[in-house]
Amino acid sequence: MTLLARLTASVDAHGPLCVGIDPHPALLAAWGAGADASGLERFGRDVVAAAAGRVGVVKPQVALFEALGAAGIGALERVLADARAAGLVVIADAKRGDIGSTNRGYGAAWLSPGSPLEADALTVSPYLGVGSLEGLFAAAEAADKGLFVLAATSNPEAAAVQLARLPDGRSIARSVADAVAERNAATGAGHGLVIGATVDRAAFGLGTGASTMDAATPVLAPGFGAQGARLADLGSLFPAGSLVLASASRSILQAGPDGLASAIDAAVGELASSRSVG
Numbered sequence: 001m002t003l004l005a006r007l008t009a010s011v012d013a014h015g016p017l018c019v020g021i022d023p024h025p026a027l028l029a030a031w032g033a034g035a036d037a038s039g040l041e042r043f044g045r046d047v048v049a050a051a052a053g054r055v056g057v058v059k060p061q062v063a064l065f066e067a068l069g070a071a072g073i074g075a076l077e078r079v080l081a082d083a084r085a086a087g088l089v090v091i092a093d094a095k096r097g098d099i100g101s102t103n104r105g106y107g108a109a110w111l112s113p114g115s116p117l118e119a120d121a122l123t124v125s126p127y128l129g130v131g132s133l134e135g136l137f138a139a140a141e142a143a144d145k146g147l148f149v150l151a152a153t154s155n156p157e158a159a160a161v162q163l164a165r166l167p168d169g170r171s172i173a174r175s176v177a178d179a180v181a182e183r184n185a186a187t188g189a190g191h192g193l194v195i196g197a198t199v200d201r202a203a204f205g206l207g208t209g210a211s212t213m214d215a216a217t218p219v220l221a222p223g224f225g226a227q228g229a230r231l232a233d234l235g236s237l238f239p240a241g242s243l244v245l246a247s248a249s250r251s252i253l254q255a256g257p258d259g260l261a262s263a264i265d266a267a268v269g270e271l272a273s274s275r276s277v278g
């Protein structure tokens with residue numbers, strides 16, 4: 001099954017919530033989990049266990065595992081194995097992107113079937129040029145996986161680069177979105193875009209009616225909760241008919257291991273009411 005089909009089925013079954021797995025040191029302390037690899041592993045595996053059956057998609061934040069070196073990566077491998085076994089769609093949030101020959105290494109690590117770090121999708125940065133991602137696009141397509149390409153990110157500093165204009169008048173963000181839509185049209189793949197929920201999409205040329213805001217190009221939308229966007233506003237933030245994954249990490253994880261399942265249920269409920277009124 002293609003990633004697009006899996007995401008569509010997952011959103012139909014569970015709604016659009018993507019639960020972030022971000023083991024920040026402060027959260028580990030609040031959970032009573034150690035700041036070492038076994039604490040990260042416990043945290044990540046508890047989140048997967050609570051997410052399974054409640055949502056369809058999880059997004060481990062690779063940086064926070066990488067912080068511990070090899071031991072942290074080992075913990076991440078076991079979290080990924082749990083998530084795969086639970087049938088969750090896993091977006092590895094590693095924001096990779098380098099020159100083409102180097103990207104092949106990233107593709108082998110994150111998108112090759114059987115790799116210990118295998119995920120269903122990978123976040124990537126196109127700011128070495130979308131063309132530099134060719135090997136990653138190809139690796140994903142060969143395995144029915146996908147890339148989520150940063151277009152308009154949720155952080156305020158992003159505008160300086162992503163709102164800059166090309167000679168043809170398009171924003172850089174818009175040109176990235178167009179390149180991904182062209183790739184999907186040419187290959188039938190379902191690569192996605194990262195568009196922050198905090199972003200004024202119209203300013204980036206990514207407003208309602210844009211060709212990329214349809215169900216063929218999934219959108220990963222972080223920025224809910226801790227960064228200020230409200231899950232209840234999903235229906236007004238993104239057009240009906242778009243395939244948007246509403247991603248939240250700290251706002252859910254702060255519920256702690258005992259409150260996690262109800263926090264996920266509450267977030268799923270908020271999104272459901274948002275879509276029904278949106």
Ligand SMILES: O=C(O)c1cc(=O)[nH]c(=O)n1[C@@H]1O[C@H](COP(=O)(O)O)[C@@H](O)[C@H]1O
Nearest residue numbers: 061093123153154196222226227248249250
């Ligand atoms: O690719 C991402 O997921 C991402 C893109 C973006 O534009 N903004 C953004 O916050 N993220 C990630 O989404 C998560 C947001 O975490 P919370 O703010 O705690 O919900 C972090 O793991 C970020 O690295």
